[in-house]
Amino acid sequence: MRITDLLSVAFGEIRANKLRSFFTLLGIIVSVAFLVAVVAIIQGMNAYVKENLAGAIVGTNAFQVRRSPIQIGLYDDEEMKRVARRPRINATDAAAVRLAIPDAQAIGLTTGFPTPRSDIAWRNREVGDILVFGVTPPYQEVQDYRFDAGGPLTETDLEQRRSVVVLGHEVAEKLFESVSPIGQDVRLGSEHFEVIGVVAAKGQVLGQSFDSFALIPFSRYEMLYGRRLTTTISVKMRDAKDVDNAMLRAEEAMRVAHHLRPGQENNFSLETAAALVNFWKQLTAVLFSVIPAVVAIGIVVGGIVIMNIMLMSVSERTREIGIRKAVGARSRDIERQFLAESVALAILGGLLGVVGGWAFAELVASVSPLPARITGWSVILAVTLGATVGVVFGVYPARRAARLDPITALRAE
Amino acid sequence: MSPHTDDVALSTTAERAAVVQAAGAQPDKDWVIVTRGLKREYDMGGEIVRALRGVDLAIRRNEYVAIMGPSGSGKSTFMNLIGCLDTPNAGEYWLSGELVSQKNDDELARVRNKEIGFVFQTFNLLPRASALHNVELPLVYAGIGSAERKERAMEALTKVQLDNRATHRPNELSGGQRQRVAIARALVNRPSILLADEPTGNLDSTTSEEIMKVFENLAETGQTVIMVTHEPDIAAHARRVVVLRDGLIASDERKENFTSKLGL
Numbered sequence: 001m002r003i004t005d006l007l008s009v010a011f012g013e014i015r016a017n018k019l020r021s022f023f024t025l026l027g028i029i030v031s032v033a034f035l036v037a038v039v040a041i042i043q044g045m046n047a048y049v050k051e052n053l054a055g056a057i058v059g060t061n062a063f064q065v066r067r068s069p070i071q072i073g074l075y076d077d078e079e080m081k082r083v084a085r086r087p088r089i090n091a092t093d094a095a096a097v098r099l100a101i102p103d104a105q106a107i108g109l110t111t112g113f114p115t116p117r118s119d120i121a122w123r124n125r126e127v128g129d130i131l132v133f134g135v136t137p138p139y140q141e142v143q144d145y146r147f148d149a150g151g152p153l154t155e156t157d158l159e160q161r162r163s164v165v166v167l168g169h170e171v172a173e174k175l176f177e178s179v180s181p182i183g184q185d186v187r188l189g190s191e192h193f194e195v196i197g198v199v200a201a202k203g204q205v206l207g208q209s210f211d212s213f214a215l216i217p218f219s220r221y222e223m224l225y226g227r228r229l230t231t232t233i234s235v236k237m238r239d240a241k242d243v244d245n246a247m248l249r250a251e252e253a254m255r256v257a258h259h260l261r262p263g264q265e266n267n268f269s270l271e272t273a274a275a276l277v278n279f280w281k282q283l284t285a286v287l288f289s290v291i292p293a294v295v296a297i298g299i300v301v302g303g304i305v306i307m308n309i310m311l312m313s314v315s316e317r318t319r320e321i322g323i324r325k326a327v328g329a330r331s332r333d334i335e336r337q338f339l340a341e342s343v344a345l346a347i348l349g350g351l352l353g354v355v356g357g358w359a360f361a362e363l364v365a366s367v368s369p370l371p372a373r374i375t376g377w378s379v380i381l382a383v384t385l386g387a388t389v390g391v392v393f394g395v396y397p398a399r400r401a402a403r404l405d406p407i408t409a410l411r412a413e
Numbered sequence: 414m415s416p417h418t419d420d421v422a423l424s425t426t427a428e429r430a431a432v433v434q435a436a437g438a439q440p441d442k443d444w445v446i447v448t449r450g451l452k453r454e455y456d457m458g459g460e461i462v463r464a465l466r467g468v469d470l471a472i473r474r475n476e477y478v479a480i481m482g483p484s485g486s487g488k489s490t491f492m493n494l495i496g497c498l499d500t501p502n503a504g505e506y507w508l509s510g511e512l513v514s515q516k517n518d519d520e521l522a523r524v525r526n527k528e529i530g531f532v533f534q535t536f537n538l539l540p541r542a543s544a545l546h547n548v549e550l551p552l553v554y555a556g557i558g559s560a561e562r563k564e565r566a567m568e569a570l571t572k573v574q575l576d577n578r579a580t581h582r583p584n585e586l587s588g589g590q591r592q593r594v595a596i597a598r599a600l601v602n603r604p605s606i607l608l609a610d611e612p613t614g615n616l617d618s619t620t621s622e623e624i625m626k627v628f629e630n631l632a633e634t635g636q637t638v639i640m641v642t643h644e645p646d647i648a649a650h651a652r653r654v655v656v657l658r659d660g661l662i663a664s665d666e667r668k669e670n671f672t673s674k675l676g677l
């Protein structure tokens with residue numbers, strides 16, 4: 001029997017029993033759909049974190065020297081206390097890092113934790129709860145800021161402690177709407193600042209905006225809010241391959257600056273976008289380890305349903321099997337026919353699952369900020385899974401069908 | 414198979430006896446069917462039912478044989494054995510010079526496919542398939558490609574005057590038409606023997622006559638036909654009548670009017 005004939009019989013049967021086939025496949029469809037949807041959403045989030053979030057916090061080809069690590073959340077108390085005992089990072093440290101990495105494209109300083117949240121006002125309008133950072137001009141280069149209007153803070157602004165401000169996209173939009181923000185006089189608390197630039201939108205992650213900030217010269221910030229606990233040093237390299245080496249040199253310089261002896265632990269943190277992505281990946285890895293178990297249960301149950309239906313089908317079609325054998329079908333032809341049917345059925349279930357999962361992921365993506373990304377491998381996985389389930393749970397019914405002897409089968413009702 | 418009515422005569426009693434008695438010997442290819450001491454028993458939970466108790470029969474190519482006998486005499490059992498749908502408990506069965514009773518399942522499947530055309534009382538068509546596809550079925554298992562299959566199936570349907578019903582499903586056909594589809598299916602792979610177990614058993618008398626005409630025409634063109642029937646007037650179409658009784662051959666007669674018709 002030719003493969004094309006096998007397939008045409010298999011699909012003929014499925015088509016003749018559409019509704020039954022569908023219900024047979026429900027378990028497989030739901031399991032695969034769940035797998036595809038969840039994987040799509042997680043992968044979408046991974047990509048988003050990598051492209052937007054990590055870049056937004058740290059910058060590309062960049063790393064930060066910080067007092068505390070970025071990945072707040074999954075710590076125990078012990079570690080929290082250790083971080084709290086760390087010395088702050090100051091201008092001396094910054095100078096040491098600068099000296100150690102002369103080949104950096106840009107090294108910027110930002111006022112660190114705790115970042116004040118403040119209201120900003122223009123005429124009678126007000127936008128609340130924005131993040132105010134004091135920065136040195138190179139920070140804007142580290143962040144790859146592009147400007148919607150105006151330009152960045154300059155060294156002169158820094159030296160002269162000018163009352164100038166660069167606004168995030170969202171702040172400018174809310175405050176000025178159609179009015180051009182450049183040159184306008186805004187108030188931060190009680191202080192007046194002149195708007196000199198508006199940074200292009202970076203987007204948002206999980207509803208958290210990255211465009212709701214105001215940057216003022218580092219020196220002006222210290223006058224306004226006093227010396228903060230710590231400073232964050234941001235270093236940007238020209239090339240991704242230089243980042244690792246630069247981090248080693250920064251680490252060495254920091255250890256010297258903090259008088260650490262060999263063997264003593266670092267009392268500062270080095271963060272890259274990669275580290276942030278890794279942290280996120282750790283989180284998703286937990287999810288990834290739970291999903292297969294859930295899916296496996298669904299698939300096994302789905303497979304058993306397929307096996308049951310195939311057994312039912314074999315006994316319903318005993319006479320057909322007799323007829324086929326009477327005209328020359330070998331046992332192996334019958335076995336293949338039923339196996340082809342269960343495999344076709346299961347693959348179909350897998351594919352419907354992919355479509356369902358994809359649709360669900362798209363739906364989630366359209367009504368929530370969670371992005372979705374369907375990858376090729378989830379389709380391949382669904383098909384392989386379907387084929388495997390079809391073979392594993394189809395073999396027994398197919399063998400039963402093949403074993404029937406022609407005359408007994410022909411006598412069946 | 415081309416018609417051989419000219420060079421192969423009907424077997425005589427003496428010739429048959431000679432072939433049947435040479436136990437173990439391979440018969441000449443012209444003896445399409447030779448059975449020696451063929452037995453079939455059913456174990457019905459301790460009680461043994463002896464359906465066939467040693468059937469010796471030799472049938473030459475081109476013969477048209479009717480098998481008769483009372484109900485339960487073992488006619489169907491015998492047909493299933495020579496149709497390779499069932500295997501004997503003892504005895505030899507030679508088909509076209511090959512010892513079929515020793516073949517394994519796969520070889521038997523091949524024999525059913527290539528050497529035997531079987532027509533059943535209950536038609537045994539695939540209900541969801543068209544007439545054409547039903548006729549194609551043996552060719553599917555012969556591994557023949559779709560185009561050639563369709564062509565040959567149409568040819569076979571034309572032989573039974575059903576080429577205009579090719580796309581109909583069995584439930585869209587009359588009983589007589591269904592049986593003709595079944596005959597076309599039995600013929601499509603050009604088998605050496607055509608077997609029919611009460612082919613008119615489910616048909617009214619007019620339709621039965623039509624179907625008998627089909628068998629008669631086939632026999633005329635040299636097709637070997639073996640048919641089980643209860644009806645004497647249907648058996649009258651055949652040139653040789655074998656009667657079974659209690660699992661044994663009770664009589665085996667050649668009909669003179671047919672030999673004269675063949676000009677012997």
Ligand SMILES: Nc1ncnc2c1ncn2[C@@H]1O[C@H](COP(=O)(O)OP(=O)(O)OP(=O)(O)O)[C@@H](O)[C@H]1O
Pocket residue numbers: 455456457462463464482483484485486487488489490491
């Ligand atoms: N599968 C079976 N199991 C048990 N006994 C069987 C089986 N098939 C046939 N028999 C017995 O074998 C004997 C011969 O049966 P068979 O069907 O060959 O008779 P038949 O001559 O074809 O009868 P009919 O004219 O009624 O069709 C009967 O006694 C029957 O009961």
Ligand SMILES: [Mg+2]
Pocket residue numbers: 488489490
């Ligand atoms: Mg019978």
